[in-house]
Amino acid sequence: MKFNPGDTAAVTKTIMQTDIEKFAELSGDRNSIHLDENYAKGTRFQGCIAHGMLTSSLISNVIGNHLPGLGSIYLGQSLRFVAPVFPGDTITARVTVTSIRPDKPIVTLETVCTNQREEAVVKGEAVVLVE
Amino acid sequence: MKFNPGDTAAVTKTIMQTDIEKFAELSGDRNSIHLDENYAKGTRFQGCIAHGMLTSSLISNVIGNHLPGLGSIYLGQSLRFVAPVFPGDTITARVTVTSIRPDKPIVTLETVCTNQREEAVVKGEAVVLVE
Numbered sequence: 001m002k003f004n005p006g007d008t009a010a011v012t013k014t015i016m017q018t019d020i021e022k023f024a025e026l027s028g029d030r031n032s033i034h035l036d037e038n039y040a041k042g043t044r045f046q047g048c049i050a051h052g053m054l055t056s057s058l059i060s061n062v063i064g065n066h067l068p069g070l071g072s073i074y075l076g077q078s079l080r081f082v083a084p085v086f087p088g089d090t091i092t093a094r095v096t097v098t099s100i101r102p103d104k105p106i107v108t109l110e111t112v113c114t115n116q117r118e119e120a121v122v123k124g125e126a127v128v129l130v131e
Numbered sequence: 132m133k134f135n136p137g138d139t140a141a142v143t144k145t146i147m148q149t150d151i152e153k154f155a156e157l158s159g160d161r162n163s164i165h166l167d168e169n170y171a172k173g174t175r176f177q178g179c180i181a182h183g184m185l186t187s188s189l190i191s192n193v194i195g196n197h198l199p200g201l202g203s204i205y206l207g208q209s210l211r212f213v214a215p216v217f218p219g220d221t222i223t224a225r226v227t228v229t230s231i232r233p234d235k236p237i238v239t240l241e242t243v244c245t246n247q248r249e250e251a252v253v254k255g256e257a258v259v260l261v262e
Contacts, residue, residue, distance in 0.1 A: 011159060019157060026153050027188035028142060031195035031203065043262070044204075052205045053184060053191045057158035060184040064162035072162065073175075074183045080207045131174070 003097050003107055003130070009067035010094040011058055015050050017087040023054040045084050052081040055122050058093035059111045063128055067095055068107060073129040075106070083121045090116040095126060105130045134228050134238055134261070140198035141225035142189055146181050148218040154185040176215050183212040186253050189224035190242045194259055198226055199238060204260040206237070214252045221247040226257060236261045 024030050029051055032039040040048040056079050063072055085091060095109040106129050113122035155161050160182055163170040171179040187210050194203055216222060226240040237260050244253035 013159065022153070022157050023188070026150060026157065026185070028144065028192040029188070029195035032201060033204075034195070051188075051191055051195070052208070053188050054157070057154070057160070057182075057184050060182055061159040064160035064165070064182070070163060072164075074212050076209070076211045077183070078207070078209045081205050 003068060003100060005097050005099060007067060008094060008096040009062050010092050011061050012090060012092040013058055014088065014090045015054065015085055019054065020050050020087060023051050027053065047086060050085040052079065052122065055085045055091055055113050058091060058113060059095065059126065062093050062095045063126060068128055068130045071131045073131060075129055076127040078124040080123045082123055083119055085115065085121050091121065134199060134231060136228050136230060138198060139225060139227040140193050141223050142192050143221060143223040144189055145221045146185065146216055146218065151181050151185065151218060154182050178217060181216040183210065183253065186216045186222055186244050189222060189244060190226065190257065193224050193226045194257060199259055199261045202262045204262060206260055207258040209255040211254045213254055214250055216246065216252050222252065
């Protein structure tokens with residue numbers, strides 16, 4: 001295993017309303033909180049927000065491309081959606097190795113997405129088999 | 132709260148290689164296991180597989196559109212990717228209410244994605260606030 005606890009990697013992306021529309025199309029999740037500004041204005045968020053799974057897809061990006069990268073087989077992910085993401089927010093998804101199983105090439109990573117104010121928006125943990 | 136334990140809803144979609152490409156573009160996860168058939172043929176899966184988060188996006192679909200539907204605020208989701216999804220697989224995402232908090236309008240749902248052979252591919256649990 002070429003990884004060690006504490007190893008970390010991140011990607012950053014600004015999530016635009018067009019990304020939200022593409023995710024709505026791909027997933028089929030057309031809830032008005034994501035797509036209907038008039039409806040969304042009347043909610044606690046006072047405007048459209050990104051799908052939690054769209055924000056979380058950046059965790060898949062870091063794991064698939066960077067850490068562990070090629071050879072990763074995603075076994076599990078927990079997600080807590082702790083704050084809203086608005087169109088135009090710049091999200092950084094960071095993964096950090098927290099433990100490695102001694103018997104198998106299975107890595108556990110802390111996974112956190114933060115916005116441009118360094119507020120956490122998604123928190124969780126990933127488990128990845130590395131071939 | 133208009134829901135009861137046991138209430139259930141589902142959506143079904145066939146995941147095509149074009150969906151995988153769109154998710155790769157949107158998330159930025161361009162791991163070869165999803166996009167490079169020559170590479171993927173040499174892995175345990177013997178071909179390209181869908182991103183786990185793409186399959187899981189169908190859970191967002193059921194929650195956002197159907198159960199609880201409008202007014203849902205996604206608080207959390209756990210995901211275990213228990214079997215691969217190949218292009219052309221027809222995936223059913225089903226959510227079932229397992230409990231409702233007595234003090235707050237917060238619903239816990241079992242979330243399972245199965246393929247056309249009724250094999251589970253993603254298992255987990257969602258927590259949703261209903262406004």
